[in-house]
Amino acid sequence: MEVGRLPISAALKGKLVSAGYTSLSLLSSLSPSHLARDLNISENEALDILKHAPHDGRIDTSGGHHIISGAQTAWDMLHEEELLTRITTSSVDIDNILGGGISCREVTEIGGVPGIGKTQLGIQLAVNVQLPVHCGGLGGKAIYIDTEGSFMVERVLQIAEACWDDMLANNAISQNVHAGQVGMQPKDFLENILYFRVCSYTEQIALINYLDKFISEHRDVKIVVVDSITFHFRQDFEDMALRTRLLSGMALKLMKLAKKFCLAVVLLNQVTTKYAEGSFQLTLALGDSWSHACTNRIILYWNGNERYAYIDKSPSLRSASAPYAVTARGIRNNVSNCKRIKLM
Amino acid sequence: MSEIGRRFTARRVNRKEGQRRAQESHSCCSALLVASFGKVTIVQGMASLKRLETEFPILDPDFQSFCALRGIFTVQDFLIRDLQSLVADAEQQPSSERFMQAINQVLYVIDGLHQPWLNGVDLMEDAQKNKHVLSTGCEGMDFLLRGGLRRGQVTELAGPSSSGKTQFCLLTASTVAYKHMGGVIYIDTGNSFSAKRIARFLNQISCPASEEMQPRVLQEVMNSILCHSVYDIFSMFDVLHCLESKLKYQMCRGDNDERLIIIDSISSLITPILGSSGSQGRALMVSAMSLLKKLAHEYNLAVLVTNHTVGGDGGIPKPALGESWKTLPHVRLLLSRDCGSNTYQVSLLKHPSIASGKAAKFIIND
Numbered sequence: 001m002e003v004g005r006l007p008i009s010a011a012l013k014g015k016l017v018s019a020g021y022t023s024l025s026l027l028s029s030l031s032p033s034h035l036a037r038d039l040n041i042s043e044n045e046a047l048d049i050l051k052h053a054p055h056d057g058r059i060d061t062s063g064g065h066h067i068i069s070g071a072q073t074a075w076d077m078l079h080e081e082e083l084l085t086r087i088t089t090s091s092v093d094i095d096n097i098l099g100g101g102i103s104c105r106e107v108t109e110i111g112g113v114p115g116i117g118k119t120q121l122g123i124q125l126a127v128n129v130q131l132p133v134h135c136g137g138l139g140g141k142a143i144y145i146d147t148e149g150s151f152m153v154e155r156v157l158q159i160a161e162a163c164w165d166d167m168l169a170n171n172a173i174s175q176n177v178h179a180g181q182v183g184m185q186p187k188d189f190l191e192n193i194l195y196f197r198v199c200s201y202t203e204q205i206a207l208i209n210y211l212d213k214f215i216s217e218h219r220d221v222k223i224v225v226v227d228s229i230t231f232h233f234r235q236d237f238e239d240m241a242l243r244t245r246l247l248s249g250m251a252l253k254l255m256k257l258a259k260k261f262c263l264a265v266v267l268l269n270q271v272t273t274k275y276a277e278g279s280f281q282l283t284l285a286l287g288d289s290w291s292h293a294c295t296n297r298i299i300l301y302w303n304g305n306e307r308y309a310y311i312d313k314s315p316s317l318r319s320a321s322a323p324y325a326v327t328a329r330g331i332r333n334n335v336s337n338c339k340r341i342k343l344m
Numbered sequence: 345m346s347e348i349g350r351r352f353t354a355r356r357v358n359r360k361e362g363q364r365r366a367q368e369s370h371s372c373c374s375a376l377l378v379a380s381f382g383k384v385t386i387v388q389g390m391a392s393l394k395r396l397e398t399e400f401p402i403l404d405p406d407f408q409s410f411c412a413l414r415g416i417f418t419v420q421d422f423l424i425r426d427l428q429s430l431v432a433d434a435e436q437q438p439s440s441e442r443f444m445q446a447i448n449q450v451l452y453v454i455d456g457l458h459q460p461w462l463n464g465v466d467l468m469e470d471a472q473k474n475k476h477v478l479s480t481g482c483e484g485m486d487f488l489l490r491g492g493l494r495r496g497q498v499t500e501l502a503g504p505s506s507s508g509k510t511q512f513c514l515l516t517a518s519t520v521a522y523k524h525m526g527g528v529i530y531i532d533t534g535n536s537f538s539a540k541r542i543a544r545f546l547n548q549i550s551c552p553a554s555e556e557m558q559p560r561v562l563q564e565v566m567n568s569i570l571c572h573s574v575y576d577i578f579s580m581f582d583v584l585h586c587l588e589s590k591l592k593y594q595m596c597r598g599d600n601d602e603r604l605i606i607i608d609s610i611s612s613l614i615t616p617i618l619g620s621s622g623s624q625g626r627a628l629m630v631s632a633m634s635l636l637k638k639l640a641h642e643y644n645l646a647v648l649v650t651n652h653t654v655g656g657d658g659g660i661p662k663p664a665l666g667e668s669w670k671t672l673p674h675v676r677l678l679l680s681r682d683c684g685s686n687t688y689q690v691s692l693l694k695h696p697s698i699a700s701g702k703a704a705k706f707i708i709n710d
Contacts, residue, residue, distance in 0.1 A: 004627060005581045005628070010622055071570045072572075073571070074537075074542050074570075075539070075566035077537070078540065078542075081539050082540075106535050107535065245618070246616075248612055248616045251612065252575045252612060252616065253575070255533070255535050255575055258535060259535055274659075287655070288505065288661065288664075291506075291652075292505055292534070292612060295534055295536050313506035315511070316538035
């Protein structure tokens with residue numbers, strides 16, 4: 001393996017090459033102190049480099065299928081996918097087009113014009129994830145990362161109360177009361193939402209880097225909602241190339257979080273106009289390179305006076321749209337008397 | 345390595361002072377034991393002449409000190425030095441014949457290190473016997489590519505978001521696993537590998553009359569598709585290196601059945617490192633592609649990578665990753681989808697043997 005492929009800084013790579021170590025097998029028998037002396041670096045740095053040297057036990061040639069550690073066959077993944085539960089959105093129509101709700105291990109991006117209900121949907125999901133599994137949730141906590149300041153605690157309490165009422169009604173009908181769950185008060189919903197407020201893009205990146213450690217300490221977190229992911233990257237960024245790099249790095253980290261801890265990541269995004277094919281069209285913010293950062297994408301739009309949700313991108317779901325409504329109780333199915341407010 | 349070894353390494357760095365230091369360590373040279381160079385293998389080309397002495401006694405200490413005076417300690421140094429002047433020097437020495445024999449011996453060792461030369465006939469045989477075409481399961485694409493993905497070549501599929509790249513990758517993986525009974529390695533960077541979709545594709549391919557495939561057969565086929573999730577380019581290098589060792593081992597045993605590597609998408613791994621100060625990002629990109637091409641050629645695999653697009657002149661999307669990327673894949677395709685439908689359009693941007701600019705349409709059913 002070439003030294004050029006090691007995840008170390010360019011300066012260290014240069015030192016390795018000029019000292020004569022061009023291939024990793026030459027490093028495999030060295031002690032850190034010897035390497036440190038050779039290259040004129042600290043012993044810690046030498047230890048870092050030698051971590052990547054091939055050990056004899058790493059390459060297993062026993063000939064089985066799972067030699068490459070971390071691989072899974074499609075058959076195993078099929079069974080895992082069937083067992084995966086989803087988070088309901090409280091609107092049966094949207095749940096139907098999503099195949100049951102927002103799925104774990106995937107990054108879902110939800111975008112739409114202002115006022116369509118993105119934050120409402122984010123809050124609804126943060127509340128719904130705490131429901132027990134038989135009610136459509138995952139019985140876990142939620143992390144809510146707020147970049148715009150649109151998180152209203154009173155609204156969360158309102159939605160939580162409505163959710164609790166529904167849960168009680170369902171329990172009464174099905175007579176399926178689990179011990180300890182009837183005792184959940186609306187205020188308990190608030191306790192399980194972990195809220196972070198970020199005020200700049202550096203804070204956002206730092207927080208996402210920190211989430212790995214945070215979630216390994218709080219293993220019952222099942223959803224991360226970022227509202228909105230693009231706000232701090234849209235203004236005041238002169239260096240577009242840097243922005244692309246930061247965003248794609250952030251996207252990969254979120255993907256890794258979702259897969260590693262088996263949770264759902266929901267990113268809310270704004271829209272902007274784009275000039276394409278001779279006309280101006282609405283498209284999600286941050287451009288083409290960001291549009292590849294999610295596994296699924298849902299676009300919320302107005303159709304006449306009604307709100308619709310449309311699946312724009314998904315590896316396994318069909319493209320479909322479903323109407324929904326934002327009510328005092330949260331996101332619900334569309335009832336025809338929900339009107340759009342016309343601005344004069 | 346001992347104190348002597350440390351001076352030895354320092355000597356490699358400071359070649360200009362070679363002569364002076366060579367005098368110093370001349371006496372140390374003869375005291376060096378073979379064991380201290382035990383780990384250095386001939387294959388790396390860094391073998392010292394001392395190490396070669398055990399196999400080729402003609403490289404005796406006299407020859408080694410003759411070379412040491414000129415700053416030559418390893419096979420690699422031999423390659424770098426001017427051979428003419430070395431030969432001229434050797435002829436002026438008292439034991440010139442032995443030295444000439446020793447030089448020839450080293451050249452013989454060097455000759456054995458590179459890949460054997462192949463002529464056109466060998467390449468043609470290799471192409472006909474090993475480098476077959478894998479059908480992708482998609483008629484329009486197979487027609488455009490004259491059969492499908494060719495083993496030994498790296499194919500790039502670029503397209504805007506939600507234009508069907510992942511669907512095409514899943515369909516190709518299912519087809520290769522089922523029709524060609526081959527192993528598929530799927531490297532996924534965006535959690536978009538969907539086993540349910542693969543099962544649906546397999547049902548469509550095998551039983552068009554919408555019956556269910558037998559679970560035992562389905563299990564066998566799906567067990568040959570291996571999925572990896574990687575989230576940075578160094579993990580991808582690790583996966584490819586493990587794969588290389590596994591393939592080498594299988595090749596020795598003769599039961600190599602891997603056919604296809606899919607990386608979806610390689611652009612999300614390269615974009616975070618490309619373009620920053622210094623050319624490290626580009627170096628890693630080129631290094632990754634050269635590794636993939638090597639795997640494709642030596643182990644007769646087809647490689648499919650996906651790329652996203654960025655806005656180009658006039659708003660027409662063009663593939664991402666820049667100008668240097670354009671030369672790397674063998675075959676380049678641009679995919680687009682008619683809005684809201686299942687019809688896809690693909691056009692050929694680059695191909696070694698088909699004129700570019702051709703286009704085709706195909707449909708992928710749900």
